[in-house]
Amino acid sequence: MPDRITLEVARYRPENESAISFQQYEVPCHKEWVVLDGLNYVKDQLDGTLTYRWSCRMGVCGSCGMNVNGEPKLTCATFLADYSPGPVRVEPMTNFPVIRDLVVEIGDFMRKLTEVKPWIVRKEEKPLSEGEYRQTPQELDEYKQFSMCINCLLCYAACPVYGLEPDFIGPAAIALAQRYNLDGRDEGASERLEILSQHEGIWGCTFVGECTKVCPKDVDPAGAIQRYKLSASLASLKRLLMPWSVP
Amino acid sequence: MRASAGYTEYHPRWLRRRKSTYWWLERVSYLAFILRELSSIFVVWTVAFLLLLVHAVSQGDNAYRHFLSWSGSPLVLLLNLTSLLFVVFHAATWFRLAPQAMVVHVRGRRLPGAWIAVSNYLLWALATALVSWLLLGD
Helix, strand or coil: CEEEEEEEEEEEECCCCCCCCCEEEECCCCCCEEEEHHHHHHHHCCCCCCCCCCCCCCCCCCCCCEEECEEEEEHHHEEEHHHCCEHHHHHHHHCCCEEEEEEEHHHHHHHHHHHCCCCCCCCCCCCCHHHCCCHHHHHHHHHHHHHCCCCCCHHHHCCCHHCCCCCCCCCHHHHHHHHHHHCCCCCCHHHHHHHCCCCCHHHCCCCCCCHHHHHCCCCCCCHHHHHHHHHHHHHHHHHHCHHHCCC | CCCCCCCCCCCCECCCEEEEECCCHHHHHHHHHHHHHHHHHHHHHHHHHEEEEHHHHHHEEEEEEEEHHHCCCCCHHHHHHHHHHHHEEEEEEEEHHHHHHCEEEECCHHHHHHHHHHHHHHHHHHHHHHHHHHCCCC
């Protein structure tokens, strides 16, 4: 394995550029180095003007998502050696506006996320004296997979529907809505359904399935959306056939 | 991202990249998806062809013979062969995706996705064998 590798890094400096250009940097290629280590080396040793997001460096914070050789990846979990002898092309995540270099604007997702109420909704809170809401391990298993989402947005970068129809609520927000729908302590499913049964919600998804493939936490947003479609259809049918049973 | 999203003094010039018309050629999985969507047209044709066959049978011997000679023409044969390939592709990929949409619990435990996919394929094979026996059997 060569001891150095070339990074082709996308640069966008809005003060004097109107398109992305690529700049090459040669960085060490240690077997334990990830793409983020290469970027940090560039920032510290070669070019301090390079801009990108990162924080935990251990696949938890979800900040360092970028396109690596065209694939949405967490750069802290993508080894340089896997791309040897290189070059490795690093770009900002697709489907998002670029603010600078590798940093994208995610305000659209943050707004959509709050729309789907990703928290436990109770019609009436029970008094503290009655103790906590208890769950069995089986009840936890129902939604645990969807609760692993770290909002890294790789699924949005991989989703062509989001790229073509920006109003689509998108994979992570729907998976997180489903996470709370499947939580036995939650009573907000009907409120979320009002938002997610619109065209921009679950029905916007055409089941490309790439969101699930790129997810670094095996959340399976595509599965969450299809299951949601099934339950939304059943709810509509129930409302049609037995209107008295729906509150 | 909505085009109407407001700029702020800190983000004066976001770069919005246009999605290529040929985005579906960027990855094999995108192409497979587009082919699966396209296959729906051939599924519709297959259903229409079957309805035409039923209609011809109901119209008597002459109509049925006329239908057979029409469906034996090279153009219809080519269309039906293409349809067969697309319908098989549609069914095979659909059954592979089914476990993501279906969650089946047996005795309180969730059934692995592979079991759901395999049982779908087995039922498909069984149905094919049954129809083949009806059509080709003595």
